[in-house]
Amino acid sequence: xxxxxxxxxxxxxxxxxxxxxxxxxxxxxxxxxxxxxxxxxxxxxxxxxxxxxxxxxxxxxxxxxxxxxxxxxxxxxxxxxxxxxxxxxxxxxxxxxxxxxxxxxxxxxxxxxxxxxxxxxxxxxxxxxxxxxxxxxxxxxxxxxxxxxxxxxxxxxxxxxxxxxxxxxxxxxxxxxxxxxxxxxxxxxxxxxxxxxxxxxxxxxxxxxxxxxxxxxxxxxxxxxxxxxxxxx
Amino acid sequence: xxxxxxxxxxxxxxxxxxxxxxxxxxxxxxxxxxxxxxxxxxxxxxxxxxxxxxxxxxxxxxxxxxxxxxxxxxxxxxxxxxxxxxxxxxxxxxxxxxxxxxxxxxxxxxxxxxxxxxxxxxxxxxxxxxxxxxxxxxxxxxxxxxxxxxxxxxxxxxxxxxxxxxxxxxxxxxxxxxxxxxxxxxxxxxxxxxxxxxxxxxxxxxxxxxxxxxxxxxxxxxxxxxxxxxxxx
DNA sequence: TAAGCGTCGATTGTCGACAGTTTTGGCTTG
DNA sequence: CAAGCCAAAACTGTCGACAATCGACGCTTA
Numbered sequence: 231x232x233x234x235x236x237x238x239x240x241x242x243x244x245x246x247x248x249x250x251x252x253x254x255x256x257x258x259x260x261x262x263x264x265x266x267x268x269x270x271x272x273x274x275x276x277x278x279x280x281x282x283x284x285x286x287x288x289x290x291x292x293x294x295x296x297x298x299x300x301x302x303x304x305x306x307x308x309x310x311x312x313x314x315x316x317x318x319x320x321x322x323x324x325x326x327x328x329x330x331x332x333x334x335x336x337x338x339x340x341x342x343x344x345x346x347x348x349x350x351x352x353x354x355x356x357x358x359x360x361x362x363x364x365x366x367x368x369x370x371x372x373x374x375x376x377x378x379x380x381x382x383x384x385x386x387x388x389x390x391x392x393x394x395x396x397x398x399x400x401x402x403x404x405x406x407x408x409x410x411x412x413x414x415x416x417x418x419x420x421x422x423x424x425x426x427x428x429x430x431x432x433x434x435x436x437x438x439x440x441x442x443x444x445x446x447x448x449x450x451x452x453x454x455x456x457x458x459x460x461x462x463x
Numbered sequence: 464x465x466x467x468x469x470x471x472x473x474x475x476x477x478x479x480x481x482x483x484x485x486x487x488x489x490x491x492x493x494x495x496x497x498x499x500x501x502x503x504x505x506x507x508x509x510x511x512x513x514x515x516x517x518x519x520x521x522x523x524x525x526x527x528x529x530x531x532x533x534x535x536x537x538x539x540x541x542x543x544x545x546x547x548x549x550x551x552x553x554x555x556x557x558x559x560x561x562x563x564x565x566x567x568x569x570x571x572x573x574x575x576x577x578x579x580x581x582x583x584x585x586x587x588x589x590x591x592x593x594x595x596x597x598x599x600x601x602x603x604x605x606x607x608x609x610x611x612x613x614x615x616x617x618x619x620x621x622x623x624x625x626x627x628x629x630x631x632x633x634x635x636x637x638x639x640x641x642x643x644x645x646x647x648x649x650x651x652x653x654x655x656x657x658x659x660x661x662x663x664x665x666x667x668x669x670x671x672x673x674x675x676x677x678x679x680x681x682x683x684x685x686x687x688x689x690x691x692x693x694x695x696x
Numbered sequence: 697t698a699a700g701c702g703t704c705g706a707t708t709g710t711c712g713a714c715a716g717t718t719t720t721g722g723c724t725t726g
Numbered sequence: 727c728a729a730g731c732c733a734a735a736a737c738t739g740t741c742g743a744c745a746a747t748c749g750a751c752g753c754t755t756a
Contacts, residue, residue: 247537247739248739248740249525249739272706272707272708273707273708274706274707274708282740282741283740283741283742284708284741284742285518285739285740285741286739286740288522288708288709289521289522289525292482292522292525292526293525293529296526296529296530297529304480304708304709305707305708305709305746305747305748306707306708306747306748306749307707307708320617320618320619320620321619323617323619323620324561324564324617324619324620324623327560327561327564327620328557328560328561331557331560384553384556384557385553386553386554386556386557386627387553387556387557387560390557390623394619480709481709481710482709505736505737505738506737506738507736507737507738508737515710515711516710516711516712517711517712517738518709518710518711519709519710521738521739537738537739538716538717538718538737538738538739539717539718539719539737539738540718540737540738
């Protein structure tokens with residue numbers, strides 16, 4: 231026991247942690263596409279813009295480097311990570327691997343509560359698709375998959391997913407309005423959830439493979455079109 | 464193309480990167496068991512001992528935090544990560560998931576060269592076991608598994624493994640001489656390699672499950688005995 | 697005219713310092 | 727003698743500054 235006297239677990243101090251704030255800020259800028267892949271991220275500039283010193287910025291940059299959002303080039307600074315088509319393929323390869331596991335585990339441990347939450351999330355996606363808000367729809371998509379990993383009940387597995395998706399979002403953030411059909415995106419998740427609810431292992435695996443296989447192809451095409459210099463909104 | 468004119472590939476400048484040096488130093492101290500789980504890692508103390516300022520130490524600590532070796536407690540400093548039995552179970556759950564994938568992929572892409580390297584590694588383990596050097600044997604064990612991930616040809620998958628094993632090594636580093644039978648450890652890997660060489664998917668999966676299942680149990684027992692305050696060398 | 701070299705500005709890597717907070721040790725008190 | 731409180735020390739979080747290094751621009755030269 232390291233805790234001397236634990237009262238009720240109430241306080242949960244709001245982390246004023248400047249480093250994490252900076253990390254979130256930068257992360258958001260990257261994911262939202264305001265910082266394009268390949269862009270140099272100057273410590274001094276960020277520090278000036280945020281009105282703080284360079285030390286917290288540096289640490290935040292290290293954090294994002296380890297998360298795969300930034301690439302550190304010694305003595306030259308940090309750059310927004312660029313993803314080649316091959317790397318996207320790697321990411322999806324790994325993602326299929328872990329998401330199969332997550333979906334199976336989630337199916338085993340599925341509670342009434344999480345089942346309802348998952349259904350609600352799909353309804354949200356559908357609503358956002360109807361409202362023609364692709365960005366929010368993609369965010370909801372991400373959350374849906376993340377909920378599956380949460381339901382799997384393995385925090386390390388969830389961490390891998392977070393790492394993966396933060397890398398992927400460097401690219402996916404660029405999709406925005408480009409996404410052709412949000413409705414299709416929303417509907418594509420229904421059979422996956424149904425398979426998880428049904429609890430048949432082979433069906434679940436097939437659905438995950440299919441769902442992510444499609445995503446892998448589409449994101450792959452996107453990246454390819456990006457690297458050939460297609461126009462962006 | 465970013466390189467203007469590539470001469471022969473000679474230079475390979477030694478990275479003076481102080482941060483990584485510190486990270487390696489701390490990492491080694493933790494893995495080798497000189498820094499026990501739960502121990503506070505004082506920035507000032509480390510900086511003094513290494514004869515440098517606190518800034519690089521701070522950044523290295525952040526790095527190790529993100530790697531799972533340290534735990535950051537705001538305003539209180541960094542502590543060597545402690546692993547509960549449940550967390551070790553989580554780690555092995557994830558590891559089985561990714562190692563199944565890695566073993567399958569490695570089997571598909573197996574070249575003559577990597578096959579020879581894997582066999583050599585097993586021979587090395589055997590030799591170390593005969594020489595009664597459990598620490599080196601464990602290191603060789605780790606390297607063998609890492610080589611499988613390398614052979615799989617997915618750098619992200621490898622990164623997950625590195626993350627996993629760095630967390631596990633916090634515990635495993637404490638085993639040292641406690642390990643009961645190094646020879647058993649060395650021999651246990653033979654069928655796994657043979658399965659990979661044979662290239663039969665179901666056999667590979669079964670071997671991975673068996674091999675890691677055993678390891679999971681043994682490490683789990685170790686952690687349990689640690690938490691009950693068993694003596695250590 | 698084009699290629700190579702040297703210099704200048706800008707940026708990173710590292711340092712020491714200061715303010716605020718946590719911990720520790722001793723002291724008081726029941 | 728144990729528990730609680732108070733003050734001092736130690737430590738973290740952040741800052742501004744300096745030296746070393748990198749990239750760019752202009753100059754020299756074949």
